[in-house]
Amino acid sequence: MRIYLMRHSETDWNRAGRVQGHTDIHLNYNGMKIAALAGDGMADIPIDLCYTSPLVRAQETAGLILSRNKHYIEKGAITKLDDRLMELNFGVWEGKLSNPALGEIDRTQYHQFFREGKPEFIPEGAEIIDDVIKRTSSFLDDISSRPDYQDKNILVMSHGCAIRCMLRRFSDDPAYFDKPKVLYNCEAEIIEKNDKGELYLSQKDVLYYDESLAEDLYKMT
Numbered sequence: 001m002r003i004y005l006m007r008h009s010e011t012d013w014n015r016a017g018r019v020q021g022h023t024d025i026h027l028n029y030n031g032m033k034i035a036a037l038a039g040d041g042m043a044d045i046p047i048d049l050c051y052t053s054p055l056v057r058a059q060e061t062a063g064l065i066l067s068r069n070k071h072y073i074e075k076g077a078i079t080k081l082d083d084r085l086m087e088l089n090f091g092v093w094e095g096k097l098s099n100p101a102l103g104e105i106d107r108t109q110y111h112q113f114f115r116e117g118k119p120e121f122i123p124e125g126a127e128i129i130d131d132v133i134k135r136t137s138s139f140l141d142d143i144s145s146r147p148d149y150q151d152k153n154i155l156v157m158s159h160g161c162a163i164r165c166m167l168r169r170f171s172d173d174p175a176y177f178d179k180p181k182v183l184y185n186c187e188a189e190i191i192e193k194n195d196k197g198e199l200y201l202s203q204k205d206v207l208y209y210d211e212s213l214a215e216d217l218y219k220m221t
């Protein structure tokens with residue numbers, strides 16, 4: 001089993017640095033271009049099936065990538081939507097500029113929110129990190145335990161914070177969320193199984209496209 005865990009491509013809100021969360025935003029032109037380039041770069045990888053967040057930016061990214069994958073098309077493979085892959089719901093912060101230094105989100109509250117356990121501050125209507133860890137971990141446990149998936153290459157399309165939460169199991173750093181890193185648009189982490197049947201992170205920060213071909217690639221850190 002090999003899982004290609006990828007962040008969706010670029011939207012106008014990514015470009016502007018706005019918090020998206022559950023807000024449903026389409027890819028912009030550059031996002032479509034990046035996804036197409038990533039699809040070209042993955043064209044020779046035999047993708048057997050795909051799971052994606054139901055949010056449109058993730059579905060559009062997956063569609064553009066898979067439309068270039070001969071194996072996926074010839075096999076007549078399917079794409080499944082799974083709500084557990086949705087982004088963290090940021091509540092009233094959605095639509096606001098994500099950089100606390102820009103003043104739309106209080107810096108202290110921002111850092112208090114991104115905590116495991118009981119965060120010191122929760123925006124109205126938002127999820128907490130622990131809940132996203134639980135739902136994304138449940139998804140990963142489910143697909144990794146299926147006997148019919150053990151020899152499959154699986155594309156999983158999700159979102160920046162949701163992916164961070166899913167990868168939490170592979171880090172023993174107690175300050176994991178104090179050092180936030182969001183994958184670039186269409187960047188991937190690869191998860192495999194070892195001889196004991198345990199999941200491990202086999203490759204990190206993989207880009208399947210030439211950054212120079214994207215238009216001023218937006219990178220969030």
